Amino acid sequence: MTTTADPGRDAAARSFAWTIALSGAVGLAVSAVLTLERIRLLENPGYRPSCNISPILSCGTVMKTEQAAAFGFPNPLLGLVAFAVVLTLGAVLLSGTALHRRIWLGLHAGSVAGLVFVHWLIFQTLYRIGAVCPYCVAIWIVTILLACVTAVRVRRLPPRVAWLLPVLWYLAIALLILNRFWFYWRTLL
Template identity: 60%
Template sequence: MTRRSTPTGADRGLAVLLMVCGALGLAASAVLTVDKIRLLQNPGYTPSCNINPVISCGSVMRTAQAEAFGFPNSLIGLAAFAVVLAVGVGLMAGAVYRRWFWVGLQLGTVLGLGFVLWLIDQALYEIGALCPYCMVVWAVVLPLCWYTTLHNHPRLRTRYHWVVPALWYVGIALLVLNRFWYYWRTLL
């Protein structure tokens, strides 16, 4: 006996979240890709997001971590965030996706979150520099994963659904503040 997937749509809030996060992630990935191409063409190129010794895209782009799979990580972002944006637009237009589709989106967001956690660790403790466009990706991946999880597991939904993303942002801010305190205190 085979089980058939039942179609599921999503509420307008999830559709908007997918569109906004997908668009932000896609824009950040596009800027990173263009800057990476320019850096490959001209090793002396200075990306516009090189602001100071801590906030320095160029420092991050020149590391092995920026090409974790042998090609620029931003190319993964271009593909992944384009899919997220398309799913959000589809939902907004009334699309209904089967259960297997939502499981696939869940798997993609979980893998994305795992990759982002590794990149955060690398940026803070190995590279010692921050890329603002990378941080945009950090900011959008958790809500994508969290709200996809809540969609797939409705029993987890509470009126305090915002607590997990809020703690994520506070936690990242504290890690960044702590790691680069030596620099931040010179600005006070």
């Protein structure tokens, strides 16, 4: 007797694999851009990063702070390593290979550690630095998504949680940014 795979489970597994791979790819690309921008800023203190859009949306302002090198080296270097691993695991999943539970647990633990670090950076950005780096926001987005997707997979939660929770999380962060910098946003209206 043969059994057929559950199409809903297969679709969810493919969706998770794509989400992990794309999160890794976006995180890696943004980390690379931030690293290059940081190098240019170190070479030339007068350099204006490509993500300096306004007084509030300003990567250069953020890059010049202690928080931008929280562990003694530029934060994007962490992203280069971490998101390369995430992208690799996503590619492995897309190939149809199943990951051992320990690897899932490690990915989940790493994404939660990234989530804690990202939220520390969000607090620093909003309430200590007073500027938002658009590239950093992209890192926040993929880190939150990755943490939610791995939590759903490891904790065996309903797949819709992997999409609903990040959307609510993003909305909360957007409201925090809107509230914190309302003095600036209202001048644009």
